[in-house]
Each structure stands twice: as structure tokens, then as C-alpha cells.
Amino acid sequence: MKKKKVGISIIILCLVVVFGLRFYDVNRNVKTSIIQEFSVGEVVPFGDDFNNSPDENMNGYALQVLSSEIVSVDEFNEKYNQSNEEIVDDLTEYYYLVHVSFENSNKMQDVENGVLLDLISLVGTNYYIIIDYAAFQMINPDMPGTSFSLKPGTSKEMILPYAVVPEVHADNNSLRKDPPKLQMTEYPHRKMIDLN
Numbered sequence: 331m332k333k334k335k336v337g338i339s340i341i342i343l344c345l346v347v348v349f350g351l352r353f354y355d356v357n358r359n360v361k362t363s364i365i366q367e368f369s370v371g372e373v374v375p376f377g378d379d380f381n382n383s384p385d386e387n388m389n390g391y392a393l394q395v396l397s398s399e400i401v402s403v404d405e406f407n408e409k410y411n412q413s414n415e416e417i418v419d420d421l422t423e424y425y426y427l428v429h430v431s432f433e434n435s436n437k438m439q440d441v442e443n444g445v446l447l448d449l450i451s452l453v454g455t456n457y458y459i460i461i462d463y464a465a466f467q468m469i470n471p472d473m474p475g476t477s478f479s480l481k482p483g484t485s486k487e488m489i490l491p492y493a494v495v496p497e498v499h500a501d502n503n504s505l506r507k508d509p510p511k512l513q514m515t516e517y518p519h520r521k522m523i524d525l526n
Contacts, residue, residue, distance in 0.1 A: 363520040379515035381449040390436035396429040398525040424494040433485035444479035452510035462493035
């Protein structure tokens with residue numbers, strides 16, 4: 331009986347060692363993102379960087395943050411002539427509005443390249459906020475949606491609304507103490523634009 335317990339213990343120990351070695355081998359060559367930070371007003375090219383997949387292909391496009399502000403839902407409704415009934419999410423208390431300009435510097439018409447706004451988020455120390463699609467459509471009625479392309483050599487200004495739910499993200503005071511950055515891409519370069 332004692333030999334059986336020793337044998338089982340040796341097998342378990344060998345499995346733990348093999349798992350540990352495999353874990354080390356897989357993770358030792360992982361390359362982490364290189365963080366690049368930019369300021370409001372800088373024109374930042376997407377280049378070959380991406381968020382989820384290299385197939386996103388936003389090469390040739392660039393983003394410039396022009397300004398940003400935090401407004402309450404009531405201020406948002408007043409500013410954009412909306413009624414409270416049009417706000418879909420009752421939990422939203424604030425909107426973080428980011429005024430941006432996108433440009434396409436490609437030389438030739440390329441229908442494969444474009445911008446995916448759903449992947450551009452606000453990131454704080456321990457939270458992130460995605461674009462509110464309903465609010466985006468309300469304040470940018472000329473946009474076909476949150477995915478679009480531009481003709482070569484053109485640019486387009488718009489406002490990106492991020493719905494802030496205090497229970498999930500942060501309250502107004504916390505947002506001002508720990509302001510988020512606009513994250514354009516994740517890998518191989520994490521491009522972050524400081525909104526202050």
C-alpha cells in the first residue's frame with residue numbers, strides 16, 4: 331500500500347514538473363505590446379498595428395484627437411436636442427465625448443482598408459469604456475455606422491460618445507482623478523492618446 335502511494339506521488343510530481351516546464355516554454359518568448367503615448371492634437375497613424383487581429387488592416391489611416399469633455403446625460407440631451415426617451419441605457423450617468431478627426435493618406439482607392447470604431451476604447455487604470463452605438467448614431471447622423479472607409483486624401487471629423495456607468499466604470503470625480511486614455515491599437519504597439 332505504501333509503495334502505491336509513493337508511486338502515485340511520483341507520477342503527480344512528474345506531471346506538475348512537465349506542466350511547469352511546458353508553461354515556461356510557451357510563455358518565455360511571448361512579446362508584450364510596446365506602449366506608445368501621444369497627446370491631444372497629434373496625428374497618430376494606425377500603421378500595421380491592430381487590436382484583435384492583423385486582418386483589421388487600418389494601414390493608411392490616422393487619428394487626431396481634437397478635444398474631449400465629460401457631460402451629464404441631461405447636458406448631452408440638451409446639447410444634441412435629444413429627449414430622455416431616446417437614451418437606451420438608464421444606467422448611463424455621463425458621456426465622455428471625444429472630438430476626433432480621421433484621415434486616409436492612401437494613394438489609391440482601397441475598399442479593404444477602413445476604420446473600426448468599436449475597437450477604439452477609453453482605458454483607465456482599472457476600467458475601459460466602449461463606444462455607445464445608439465449615442466454615436468444620434469450625434470453623427472451622416473455616418474453609416476461605426477465601421478467606415480474614407481476616400482484617399484480625405485478626412486472626417488466626428489464625436490465619439492462613451493457612455494459612463496458609475497457602477498461599472500467610475501463616477502465623475504474618479505474620471506477626473508484617473509482620466510482615461512484613448513486606446514487606438516493593442517499590438518504590436520499599444521497606441522494611447524492622453525486626453526488631458
